[in-house]
Amino acid sequence: MILEHEIPTGSKLYFGESAQVKRKIENIASEVLANEGFLEIVTPIFSYHQHLSVDDERKLIKVNDSQNNAISLRADSTIDVVRIIEKRLGENTNQKKWFYIQPVVTYPTTEQYQVGVEYMSETKLSSVLNIATTIFNKLEVAPLVQISNIKIPSLLVEMFDELDIEDFKHINIDKFINLDVEWLTKLVYLQYVEQIDEVIAIAPQGIQEELQKMKDLCRDMEYKNTVLAPMYYAKMLYYDELFFRCIVGNEVYARGGRYRDEDLTSVGFAIYTDAICEALTK
Numbered sequence: 001m002i003l004e005h006e007i008p009t010g011s012k013l014y015f016g017e018s019a020q021v022k023r024k025i026e027n028i029a030s031e032v033l034a035n036e037g038f039l040e041i042v043t044p045i046f047s048y049h050q051h052l053s054v055d056d057e058r059k060l061i062k063v064n065d066s067q068n069n070a071i072s073l074r075a076d077s078t079i080d081v082v083r084i085i086e087k088r089l090g091e092n093t094n095q096k097k098w099f100y101i102q103p104v105v106t107y108p109t110t111e112q113y114q115v116g117v118e119y120m121s122e123t124k125l126s127s128v129l130n131i132a133t134t135i136f137n138k139l140e141v142a143p144l145v146q147i148s149n150i151k152i153p154s155l156l157v158e159m160f161d162e163l164d165i166e167d168f169k170h171i172n173i174d175k176f177i178n179l180d181v182e183w184l185t186k187l188v189y190l191q192y193v194e195q196i197d198e199v200i201a202i203a204p205q206g207i208q209e210e211l212q213k214m215k216d217l218c219r220d221m222e223y224k225n226t227v228l229a230p231m232y233y234a235k236m237l238y239y240d241e242l243f244f245r246c247i248v249g250n251e252v253y254a255r256g257g258r259y260r261d262e263d264l265t266s267v268g269f270a271i272y273t274d275a276i277c278e279a280l281t282k
Contacts, residue, residue, distance in 0.1 A: 010110035012103075012274060022113070022277045026101050028138045029115040029271060036131055038097040038117065043080050046071045053079045055235045059106040075106045077116050078268060079238060082261050085120060096120040113273040117256070120266045125242045125258050126220035128267050132246065132254050133223035141276060143246035143253045144225055147217060148232040149210045150257075151241050156184070159204070168233035176231070183207070191227050193218040213242055244269070251275045 007013055014022050030040070048069070050060050053076035060072040074080065077100055085098060096119060103113045115135075119128050129145070136143060153168040160179060167175050176188050183202040190199055196215050200208050214228060236243075236257075243257035253276055256269020 008109035010108070012111045012113065014277070018277060018281050021280050022273060025139060025271075025273050025276055025280075026115060029099075029135050030101070032131060032135050032138065033097075033099045033117065036097070038099045039095055041081060041084070041098050041100050042102060043074065043077060043084060043100060045074050047074055047080050048072075049079060049083065050075050053237055054106075055237055061105060061107050073105045074102070075104050077102065077104060077114070077270075078118060078259070079261055081116070081118050082120060082264065082266060085118075086261075086264065096122065113277075115271040115273060116268065117270070118266055118268040121264065122267050123258065123265055124220065125217055125244070125256075125267045128256060128269050129217070129244055130220075130222050132256065132269050132271065133221075135271065136246065136253070139276065139280070141248065141253070141279065142225055143248045144227060145221075145223055146227055146229045146232070146245045146247055147214055148229045148243045148245070149214050149241060150233055150236065150239060150243050152187075152207060152210050152230050153233040154240075155206050155210065165233065168231060169235075171231070187230055190230055193226070193228060196228065210241075217242060217244075248279065251279070 048071055050072040051057055054060060060075055062070055062072050065071050081098060081100060099115065099117045101115050103111050105111050117128055117131065133145065153165060157163050157165050162179060173188060177185055183199060186199045187203065190196060193215060196211055200211050203211065211230065214230065218226060238259040238261060239257040241258050244255065245252055246254040252272060254269055254271040258265065258267050
């Protein structure tokens with residue numbers, strides 16, 4: 001029996017103080033982004049292209065359109081935003097900076113409110129990471145920013161037959177250390193930007209190049225509560241290089257990176273409103 005007041009597991013309910021805090025987060029983000037030259041976009045809740053954004057199609061909630069074509073509820077906004085701007089608006093706009101405040105939903109009934117940012121044709125990740133930390137400063141929260149490069153685990157799998165990408169998903173440190181390779185061991189323990197030159201000096205060229213990208217990002221950042229996580233890996237259908245997460249305890253407040261859609265390179269991030277709202281209302 002479903003009671004009259006019940007809501008599905010995973011869905012969200014905001015009222016009173018929590019609704020006020022949620023609106024405050026969204027208003028502060030909107031103000032910061034508008035001052036940085038971003039325009040707002042609201043995309044459809046239904047999409048034909050969500051399979052290009054989500055690594056596991058079982059997460060999608062699928063229905064059919066009037067012609068019986070398969071469509072999904074929006075489970076991710078990035079690729080839809082980029083393609084709508086590039087393909088649909090096309091020559092009608094030269095605007096490259098966009099943001100959106102809208103929820104995504106995944107199977108079976110999980111809602112997640114987000115503030116998303118896409119800076120199209122931009123390659124410097126610091127240009128949006130500094131905006132994310134500005135928003136956090138105005139909200140008076142101070143997450144730890146974890147800088148990663150998803151390309152490094154992929155390169156290591158190519159270099160060492162003993163390694164599999166699952167080792168990185170599950171952070172199999174013992175396996176990395178047991179290979180007994182000096183530069184790899186130093187890479188495992190690399191945590192602060194002050195240590196990175198020591199690893200760059202002895203690592204293979206491909207790894208050097210990807211570590212240098214991480215170093216350059218740290219140099220261009222205005223936020224100091226930062227650590228490096230070169231062995232971090234998460235399967236993303238569009239993030240495949242520089243990547244960051246903003247973390248408080250076990251909660252992820254934001255994540256973003258540099259990505260490609262067809263021939264277009266862009267940078268972006270999403271702030272997870274629900275996690276921050278919960279923290280601010282405790």
